Amino acid sequence: MxxxxxxxxxxxxxxxxxxxxxxxxxxxxxxxxxxxxxxxxxxxxxxxxxxxxxxxxxxxxxxxxxxxxxxxxxxxxxxxxxxxxxxAGPTDFAERRWPAVPSGAVYEALALPPLLGWSDRYVSEVVLPEVLGPAWSRGxxxxxxxxxxxxxxxxxxxxxxxxxxxxxxxxxxxxxxxxxxxxxxxxxxxxxxxxxxxxxxxxxxxRAGEDLAPAVFEGDARTPFAFDEDHRERLVAAGMLxxxxxxxxxxxxxxxxxxxxxxxxxxxxxxxxxxxxxxxxxxxxx
Ligand SMILES: Cc1cc2nc3c(=O)[nH]c(=O)nc-3n(C[C@H](O)[C@H](O)[C@H](O)COP(=O)(O)O)c2cc1C
Missing domain, CATH: 3.40.109.10 (NADH Oxidase)
Structure with missing residues (x-):
């Protein structure tokens, strides 16, 4: 579908x-x-x-x-x-379990590549000991x-x-x-x-009678997001509305x-x- x-x-x-x-x-x-x-x-x-x-x-x-x-x-x-x-997080961290980030494997698989600032050293010297370790040692x-x-x-x-x-x-x-x-x-x-x-x-x-406008904002939390009626009609045609x-x-x-x-x-x-x-x-x- x-x-x-x-x-x-x-x-x-x-x-x-x-x-x-x-x-x-x-x-x-x-x-x-x-x-x-x-x-x-x-x-x-x-x-x-x-x-x-x-x-x-x-x-x-x-x-x-x-x-x-x-x-x-x-x-x-x-x-x-x-x-x-x-x-799950602490266990992956403790066991360096594949394929989680805590194991470094995601970096090795180039899912988080050097191009994005990831390196073996960054994972082993910063991410593991300074970010994930303290976060997950809190229980x-x-x-x-x-x-x-x-x-x-x-x-x-x-x-x-x-x-x-x-x-x-x-x-x-x-x-x-x-x-x-x-x-x-x-x-x-x-x-x-x-x-x-x-x-x-x-x-x-x-969702009869529901208007998205009071729930969605643009730029700040007071300006309602501008929903476009033409776009809405296309969503009706597509079967979403x-x-x-x-x-x-x-x-x-x-x-x-x-x-x-x-x-x-x-x-x-x-x-x-x-x-x-x-x-x-x-x-x-x-
Ligand atoms: C986290 C969660 C908990 C829900 N708990 C109940 C529930 O206890 N009993 C129930 O009949 N429906 C429950 N619902 C379904 C909602 O009542 C239902 O999604 C909502 O009324 C909107 O209707 P719709 O899903 O048909 O659009 C739950 C939905 C969610 C996401």
């Missing part, structure tokens, strides 16, 4: 077809897209755990839920738990990092490009730690859900989905659909 169309099509999908599995080839492509994202010093800051919904017991799936993300864990066949590895720093965000962004767009619905939401860090042997230095960032949408892509609009408003039938769609899920789970589950759809309990031996 054209990049503009991928961006234009992406929506936060909440309802997934629980019966339609996601091909592992597509999952792998999503992970490769994340791996190839830009990253500081070429350090692999993100870690990801791929979880197959049907290999979890209902109790374990419930344990992963958070107040804002419940039904996704029941409906999406695959979730990727994304982490920020707070030890783990929580709060996520931009690198992981960039990787997740590529993963999200790659999923959409392959026809998958996807969405992000927090998961229970404690439950995941217990269930999946998560190392202490991994900080939970977000869960990414993958599945084929049960809802229509066009049901919910693309799509219908901003929800479809007129969105409310009916939601009501229908609600009935469908209540029927499958029993009405007492209410909005959160806390159990799997009938027929989608974990498989024997999982």
């Amino acid at each position: 054209e990049f503009a169309r991928v961006v234009g099509r992406r929506r936060d999908i909440h309802f997934y077809s629980p019966w339609q599995p996601v091909e592992m080839e597509k999952v792998q492509k999503v992970l490769e897209a994340a791996r190839l994202a830009s990253r500081a010093m070429n350090v692999a800051f993100f870690k990801a755990i791929v979880v197959l919904r049907d290999q979890l017991s209902p109790a374990d799936r419930d344990a992963l839920k958070t107040p804002f993300a419940r039904h996704q864990f029941d409906l999406a066949p695959v979730f990727i738990l994304w982490y920020h590895d707070m030890d 783990r720093r929580p709060g996520g990092n931009a690198d992981v965000g960039v990787a997740i962004g590529q993963a999200v767009l790659c999923a959409v490009d392959q026809g998958l619905g996807t969405s992000l939401a927090p998961f229970s860090e404690d439950a995941a730690r217990a269930l999946f042997s998560v190392p202490e230095g991994w900080e939970a960032v977000t869960a990414q859900f993958l599945g084929y949408p049960l809802e229509d892509w066009a049901g919910i609009g693309q 799509t219908a901003p408003d929800s479809a007129p039938w969105r409310a009916s769609e939601l009501a229908y989905l609600r009935r469908l899920l209540d029927e499958a789970n029993g009405p007492s589950q209410g909005r959160n659909h806390g159990t799997p759809l009938a027929g989608h309990e974990p498989q024997e031996g999982a």
Whole structure:
């Protein structure tokens, strides 16, 4: 798909077809897209755990839920738990691990060439001892990092490009730690859900009523960036800007989905659909 169309099509999908599995080839492509994202010093800051919904017991799936993300864990066949590895930089530094900048290998591969002022001496006498060493000897720093965000962004767009619905939401860090042997230095960032949408892509609009002007400035923090209407029209033609408003039938769609899920789970589950759809309990031996 054209990049503009991928961006234009992406929506936060909440309802997934629980019966339609996601091909592992597509999952792998999503992970490769994340791996190839830009990253500081070429350090692999993100870690990801791929979880197959049907290999979890209902109790374990419930344990992963958070107040804002419940039904996704029941409906999406695959979730990727994304982490920020707070030890990745210091470990690469300590072990001089290829191919990170801290190992000097990026310089040796001429990714940071002498032309740009890099030299073996600069890496070994300045970058390593004076910049990275002191920065990483201060210990783990929580709060996520931009690198992981960039990787997740590529993963999200790659999923959409392959026809998958996807969405992000927090998961229970404690439950995941217990269930999946998560190392202490991994900080939970977000869960990414993958599945084929049960809802229509066009049901919910693309950010109705949102005006970029109050968020983007030019030259200083008071002068709004001048958005050009002609450019905007070309983005509409390219498929990047799509219908901003929800479809007129969105409310009916939601009501229908609600009935469908209540029927499958029993009405007492209410909005959160806390159990799997009938027929989608974990498989024997999982
Ligand atoms: C870091 C992050 C956390 C999010 N957490 C939740 C969440 O807890 N529950 C949820 O339903 N959606 C969550 N979302 C999705 C946003 O609500 C959604 O992207 C936003 O409403 C805009 O809608 P759109 O993605 O369809 O354009 C999250 C998105 C991001 C980037």
